[in-house]
Each structure stands twice: as structure tokens, then as C-alpha cells.
Amino acid sequence: MIDQLSELATELVRMNVDVIFAPSSTEVEVARLATNAIPIVFATHADPVGLGHVASLARPGGNITGLSGLGADLAIKALEILKEAVPNATRYAVFWTPSAPWYPAFLQAAKSAGEKLGIQLHTAPVQSVEDLDGAFAKAAQEYVDGIFVQPTSLSRSLRAPLAKLALTHRLPSMFVDYVDLTRRAATYIDKILKGAKPADLPVELASKYLLAINVTTAKALKLDLPWFLEQRADEVIE
Numbered sequence: 263m264i265d266q267l268s269e270l271a272t273e274l275v276r277m278n279v280d281v282i283f284a285p286s287s288t289e290v291e292v293a294r295l296a297t298n299a300i301p302i303v304f305a306t307h308a309d310p311v312g313l314g315h316v317a318s319l320a321r322p323g324g325n326i327t328g329l330s331g332l333g334a335d336l337a338i339k340a341l342e343i344l345k346e347a348v349p350n351a352t353r354y355a356v357f358w359t360p361s362a363p364w365y366p367a368f369l370q371a372a373k374s375a376g377e378k379l380g381i382q383l384h385t386a387p388v389q390s391v392e393d394l395d396g397a398f399a400k401a402a403q404e405y406v407d408g409i410f411v412q413p414t415s416l417s418r419s420l421r422a423p424l425a426k427l428a429l430t431h432r433l434p435s436m437f438v439d440y441v442d443l444t445r446r447a448a449t450y451i452d453k454i455l456k457g458a459k460p461a462d463l464p465v466e467l468a469s470k471y472l473l474a475i476n477v478t479t480a481k482a483l484k485l486d487l488p489w490f491l492e493q494r495a496d497e498v499i500e
Contacts, residue, residue: 267288267289267292268292268295268296271293271295271296271297272296274293274296275296275297275300278300279300280300280301280454280455281300281301281302281303281451281455282297282300282301282302282303283303283304283305283447283451284302284303284304285304285305285306285415285444285447286304286305286306286307286308286362286414286415287304287307287308287310287313287362287363287364288359288361288362288363288414288415288416289304289415290302290304290307290310290315290326291313291363294315294326297325298324298325299325300325301325301326301327301454301459301460302325302326302328302460303326303327303447303450303451303454303460304326304327304328304329304447305328305329305440305443305444305446305447306329306330306331306413306415306440306443306444307328307329307330307331307465308330308331308332308333308362308364308367308368308413309330309332309333309334309364309367310322310326310328310330310465312364312367313363313364316465319464319465319467320464320465321461321464322460322461322464322465323461324460324461325460325461326460327450327460327461327463327465328447328465328466329443329446329447329450329465329466329467329468330465330467330468331413331438331440331467331468332467332468333364333367333371333412333413334364334367334368334370335371336413336438336468336471337368337371337372337375337410337412337413338371338372338374338375339471340410340436340438341372341375341376341379341381341410341436342379343436343491344408344410344434344436345381346488346491347408347434347475347480347487347488347491348407348408348434348485349488350407351381351407351408352380352381352382352407353381353382353383353404353405353406353407354376354381354382354383354384354406354407354408354409354410355383355384355385355386355397355398355400355404355406355408355409355410355433356369356372356383356384356385356386356409356410356411356412357385357386357387357388357397357409357410357411357412357417357424358385358386358387358388358412359387359388359389359412359414359416359417360389361416362412362414362415362416365412369385372385372410384400384401384404384406386400386401388416388420389416390416391420391423394420394423394424394427395427398427398428398430398431398433401431401433402431406433407433407434408433408435408436409428409433409434409435409436410435410436411424411435411436411437413437413438413440418439418440421437424437425479429479429482429483432483433483434480434483434485439474443468446466450463472496472497473494473495473496473497474495474496474497474498474499475487475491475492475495475497475498475499476499477492477498477499477500478499478500479499
């Protein structure tokens with residue numbers, strides 16, 4: 263996967279495109295290695311400062327800017343909500359993406375959240391769709407009570423098989439959707455095409471989070487959701 267991304271980034275640089283859209287830290291790192299001149303815009307970067315892709319949120323510097331969801335903080339909140347959905351849970355499976363540069367921060371955040379919530383974590387790397395069956399099989403062997411998946415470009419592309427396997431194994435799952443941030447990245451691209459420099463465009467943080475609960479899936483899993491969780495949901499899928 264990374265080799266293919268490197269080849270694509272090299273080709274884009276050879277074509278001398280006006281801007282490169284690199285959604286997450288995975289693609290940004292590859293694009294960064296390919297060029298320090300062509301503007302690079304990200305949409306779902308988990309830790310742009312920590313990974314050295316921008317100098318600071320307010321003043322990115324260089325040729326890279328965009329939007330960030332601050333993935334580690336979001337991971338902690340997501341695990342807290344999953345615990346509220348399954349109050350008696352004692353073990354979670356956490357699937358992480360080895361090719362995502364921020365995976366160490368994600369795993370540390372998940373570990374901290376697990377300790378705070380009194381939850382044991384079973385972690386499993388998932389790098390392709392072929393890894394999913396094995397990851398879920400190991401999770402089942404560990405008798406986990408739920409699944410949380412690191413939000414990355416890869417996991418978003420595997421959302422359908424992830425959801426299907428979670429239902430097959432009867433495991434409540436938590437996913438993060440960055441569609442809104444991706445749409446908003448178009449604003450950055452538009453400004454750059456009109457002459458703005460990435461160095462002068464502050465990184466925008468996600469400021470609003472929506473909670474969606476699939477009640478149909480919860481019923482299929484025979485999961486009795488707490489009433490207050492459904493009341494807090496911004497969207498209830500039935």
C-alpha cells in the first residue's frame with residue numbers, strides 16, 4: 263500500500279500539479295517525502311504537530327495545512343461512549359493500522375482510556391482486508407465485549423466488511439466518520455488555487471462531534487442501550 267502511494271505521489275510531483283490532497287497522516291507523510299514545494303492539504307490528520315507535518319496549528323509553515331480531528335483525544339472519548347453502551351464490558355479489541363504514522367499515539371491513548379475505564383485491551387494490527395478474519399477470530403478467542411477501530415484512511419475503506427464481521431461475531435463496535443472534515447478540506451484547496459499559501463492558513467480543528475447510534479444493529483446484537491445514551495444521540499438509525 264505505502265509503495266503504491268509513494269509511486270502515485272512521485273507521479274503527481276512529476277506532473278507538477280497545483281495541489282495534492284492527502285486525506286490523512288498516512289498520505290501526508292508520503293506526499294511530504296515527495297515534495298516540499300507543491301501545496302499539500304489534509305482533511306483528517308490525527309496529529310499534524312506531533313508528527314512534524316506542520317510547525318504549529320496557528321502557523322503551519324512549509325507547504326502543508328488542512329483540518330485535524332486530533333485522533334488520540336477522539337479515541338479516548340469514543341472508548342468512553344462504547345463503555346456507556348456496554349456498561350458490563352471488561353475487555354475490548356482495538357484494531358490499529360501499522361501504516362498510519364500516528365498509531366503509537368493512538369495505542370497509548372487507548373491504553374490510558376482502558377486503564378481509566380477498567381477495561382483490558384486486546385490489540386490487533388489490521389493492514390488489509392485479508393487481516394480482518396484473523397483479527398476478529400483472535401478477538402473472539404479473547405472473549406472481548408466490543409471493538410474499536412483506529413480511524414484511518416484504511417479503516418474507512420474497510421467499513422463495510424468491518425461492520426459485517428462485527429455483526430457476524432455479535433460484537434458492539436465504534437467507528438469514527440470524518441466525512442464532514444473531508445468536505446471542508448475543499449475550502450483550503452479553493453483558497454490555495456486562488457493564491458493563498460499553505461504556510462499562512464492555520465490548521466482547523468474539528469469543533470463539532472455528532473453521535474449516531476444504529477438501534478437496528480443494537481437489537482440484532484440483543485444490546486439493551488441505556489436510555490440516556492439514545493437521548494444524547496444526534497442521530498438514531500432505525
